[in-house]
Amino acid sequence: MTRHLLRDDDLSQAEQDEILDLAVALKKDRWKLKPLEGPQTVAVIFDKSSTRTRVSFAVGIADLGGSPLIISTANSQLGGKETPADTARVLERQVAAIVWRTYAQAGLEQMAAGTRVPVVNALSDDFHPCQLLADLLTIKEHKGNLAGLTLAFFGDGKSNMAHSYVLACVTAGMHVRVASPETYAPRDDVIADADRRAEQTGGSVTLYTDPNEAAAGADVVVTDTWVSMGKEEEKLERLRDLGGYKVTQELMALAKDDAIFIHCLPADRGYEVDAEVIDGPQSVVWDEAENRLHAQKALLVWLLRQD
Numbered sequence: 001m002t003r004h005l006l007r008d009d010d011l012s013q014a015e016q017d018e019i020l021d022l023a024v025a026l027k028k029d030r031w032k033l034k035p036l037e038g039p040q041t042v043a044v045i046f047d048k049s050s051t052r053t054r055v056s057f058a059v060g061i062a063d064l065g066g067s068p069l070i071i072s073t074a075n076s077q078l079g080g081k082e083t084p085a086d087t088a089r090v091l092e093r094q095v096a097a098i099v100w101r102t103y104a105q106a107g108l109e110q111m112a113a114g115t116r117v118p119v120v121n122a123l124s125d126d127f128h129p130c131q132l133l134a135d136l137l138t139i140k141e142h143k144g145n146l147a148g149l150t151l152a153f154f155g156d157g158k159s160n161m162a163h164s165y166v167l168a169c170v171t172a173g174m175h176v177r178v179a180s181p182e183t184y185a186p187r188d189d190v191i192a193d194a195d196r197r198a199e200q201t202g203g204s205v206t207l208y209t210d211p212n213e214a215a216a217g218a219d220v221v222v223t224d225t226w227v228s229m230g231k232e233e234e235k236l237e238r239l240r241d242l243g244g245y246k247v248t249q250e251l252m253a254l255a256k257d258d259a260i261f262i263h264c265l266p267a268d269r270g271y272e273v274d275a276e277v278i279d280g281p282q283s284v285v286w287d288e289a290e291n292r293l294h295a296q297k298a299l300l301v302w303l304l305r306q307d
């Protein structure tokens, strides 16, 4: 059966584990698996800007023996004259998988419903599941395990990153804390889905308005830009509303002594995180950025094996 990764809870805990184990193996031996040898093509479509996602998919697909086809929606019919479902029906006859960075989650769902090849969400307004596979791999490398760890997120709790931390980390059996103003708390339906998943994994999600309470004793501290792509018009309001949720050295000091700091990047130093934290000894953001490559390769191998 064709499997897709549209949101983090599309994977069970066991499946997430399997992909992370594969990512570890592929990181050790980069050219070990070549399921795309032939070569087969993977379409990687961007409606929004990208550095890490574009590069890591292009390099990863080539590592797997395949050929990446990078498409900017601005130069395609998708988003203009053609629906996601019709685009999917055209692509599936020529490519092994479709990776898409877009705005609305509904577009990804329409794309997936219309095709027999795997569709991967490379970031939507709601979720960024590829980033979470890389983040979990990074946390595992630095902490040895995932289940039972506490991750504290600060800032825009309605962002794609916050929603993905909630779903992916609870799937991994972690305890997720989201610290944000009440109006920026994660969406109710995402929390309800995470709560249901938590019953199976032993994880949990807890919402805070006090950043200090959320940071206390955390193993992993994380934030994301206060102005996600598509939210530029709200910039001034967001900088004002989220100002109290900056990750500073003082906030880091409340977490465990061996806590790590992660950030999906790009980062606005001085806004959501101070330079001394992101450029300091607890930050593992460069490992995290590299792990996009290994995690996404594992994901593609896994998805192609499900067919």
Ligand code: CP
Residues within 6 Å of the ligand: 049, 050, 051, 052, 053, 054, 123, 131, 264, 265, 266
């Ligand atoms: N973290 C991330 O997805 O980065 P890009 O926007 O550069 O792809």
Ligand code: NVA
Residues within 6 Å of the ligand: 123, 159, 160, 161, 224, 225, 227, 228, 229, 264, 265, 266
């Ligand atoms: N929340 C950010 C993530 C960037 C990788 C955005 O959507 O712009």
